[in-house]
Amino acid sequence: MIREATERGEFDNLPGMGEPLDLSDVDDPDWWxxxxxxxxxxxxSALLPMPLQLRKEAQGFPESLRGIAxxxxxxxxxxxxxxxxxEAHLSSGAGMPSLVxxxxxxxxxMIQKWRMLRS
Incomplete structure (x- = not known):
């Protein structure tokens, strides 16, 4: 399949063709x-633990709600x-409280703040 795709020219003019690979960060196990x-x-942010995702979401309030009429x-x-x-509080591991x-x-x-933003 690769040979046939090469013959059809599907790999011609790809971005970075002929340039060296950037391997500067491959020592990090999560580089990719x-x-x-x-x-x-x-x-x-989806990679963060749930408590941090929720804290980040809360930091956006009420500004993140501005466009909702x-x-x-x-x-x-x-x-x-x-x-x-x-739910995040209840699902913390084996009932142990999370540090975050x-x-x-x-x-x-928040509704009051949202109203002030909208006016």
Whole structure:
């Protein structure tokens, strides 16, 4: 299959053709993941432990909710966030508390801040 693809010219004019490979970071066991995230401009927050993901999400409130026009939708998002925080607390390994925890948000306070952002 490779030979046939080569004969059809499918490997001609590929980016980086004829250039040396960048092997500067191959000593890092996760080099390929980090390079993929960098090269494709991917959001790496999904790789964080759940408590850190939730903390990062909370840091974006209420600004991350600015584009949502419906108060009920904002309330649903914040309620879901609090539910996920509680789930993360319950799922910590064998009942042992995690050193990093996320905290629930006060939905009514966030709604007030969201309203001020929208006005």
């Amino acid at each position: 993941v980090k390079r993929k995230i960098r090269d494709e401009n991917l959001d790496s 419906d108060e009920d939708s904002v309330r649903d998002i914040l309620t879901d966030f609090n539910h996920r925080v509680r 925890t996320a905290h629930t948000v006060d939905v009514d306070v």
